Amino acid sequence: MTPSAVSLEAVTARFAGPGGTEYTAVEGVTLDVAEGAFVSLVGPSGCGKSTLLNMAAGLLAPSVGTVRIFGDPLRGINRRATCMFQQEALLPWKTVLDNVTLSLTFRKPRERKQSEELGRLWLKRVGLEEFADRFPYQLSGGMRKRVAMAQNWIAGPDILLMDEPFSALDIHTRLRMEGEILNLWAGSNKTVLFVTHDLEEAIALSDEVLVLSAGPAGRLVGRYPVDLPRPRNLIDIRAEPRFADLYRSIWTDLREEVLKSYERADYERRHAS
């Protein structure tokens, strides 16, 4: 059996809280993502979704447990993955082209010419070839996300980590971006771990949806294979009966966790004063 692309083995993340207290973001989470799969991680806000993603990225070491990437224990940054963040992560002082080729600048600083060619190819692929010499501030939010997408894919990672990458976009731009991600991913054999709080987005895109419990000390409460056929039409998929069935069955679990997170937020608000 081939090892999973990403596997978290009983990982726990604790942080130092205010006044010497300890905050447990996630506790004893075990999950694995098969190579080439598109897996989404959903859960109410504050459940530790991003914490799990940061552990897979190697940006955060688990307090307890092991992270394995293709079977090997992860130490330091995950060199086989890139991460698309929710916030803007482009370098504002570099042009669009220089941003897209950033990973090549880091890894092959001598091969500027080839990097530039490849960069222009990717810009064409995301429909931004005329914007190569602009700076990020001169682009719209959706265009900047496209640049970030090209920046991630050009690095040729085996694993793509995405932390609510489209949550700041309007619904139409978001649909288009989701479609573009699926097109790029289809047949690439790349593994995607996609964090979102939007269950519809998770079902529409993924092979499998993982539900996390409300934080603190978030746990994995359910795994749901999504057997919708591919390629998927993201505009119409939400109207399909099978989509509605899946949505209902996952939502019963997620709903409970969302309600718990509300209760906890109310409790904390009352006790904060």
Add this chain to the structure above:
Amino acid sequence: MNAPKHSPWIWVGQAAIGASALGLWEWGARAGTLDKFFFSRPSDVAARVWQWVTSGSIWPHLGVTLLEALLAFTIGVFLGVLLGFLLARTPTAAVLLEPYIRMFNALPRVVLAPIFLLWFGLGIWSKVTLGVTVVFFIVFFNTYRGVKEVDPVIVNNARMLGASESQLIRHVLVPSALTWIFSSLHISIGFAMISVVVGEYLGSSKGVGYVISQAEGVFDTTGVFAGMTVLAAVVLMVGAAVERLERWLLRWKPESPIRAGERDL
């Protein structure tokens, strides 16, 4: 830069304010409202500056002052950027040194001038040292803050894309701190000039500060004002050059907050 600043009317208005202030001064001095002995006259000051420039007597002094300021600025910026980076990247060192840096920064630098005169003599180095102590702290604090306030998401993204520590400094931390460093360069240029002139004023045999102090010693108000005029003109020219450089280096910014702030000054 927005439109109103470039409008010719703004320019005319600015010129009118300056002209009327000078006119009032000139008129007051001529009418006897202002004592010419204490206040001189703009026309006399202009004549003196003109005489200094045409006779060439001001150039060696200006040269010395500029050399001192340039050295103070260069050394101060170099040390400030270097130490700012080092301390921002090594938190332990920052914690250990913090009280001492604050203490030295709290010290009014003018009181150091006599000490430096004793240590380094009447030549240029006592002035350069004084200037360095002023420039260093401005640049140091801004660099430190600039490096500290880099967006962690940008840093994480660069690390995920394969940046080594030195690449991180070159491609992410330095450019990110540049805005802060540049806002300090603006101020530092002026302060470098001021501190070396103060140094010259307190004890030297050359420089614009020396010229001013000599004029003051013989109650030559015109000479004092003329010295000030020369200084102001030079600082403005150097400042404009720095601003050009800055505009080029920060061309990725939609509207530089530095210039926005400067307009408020």
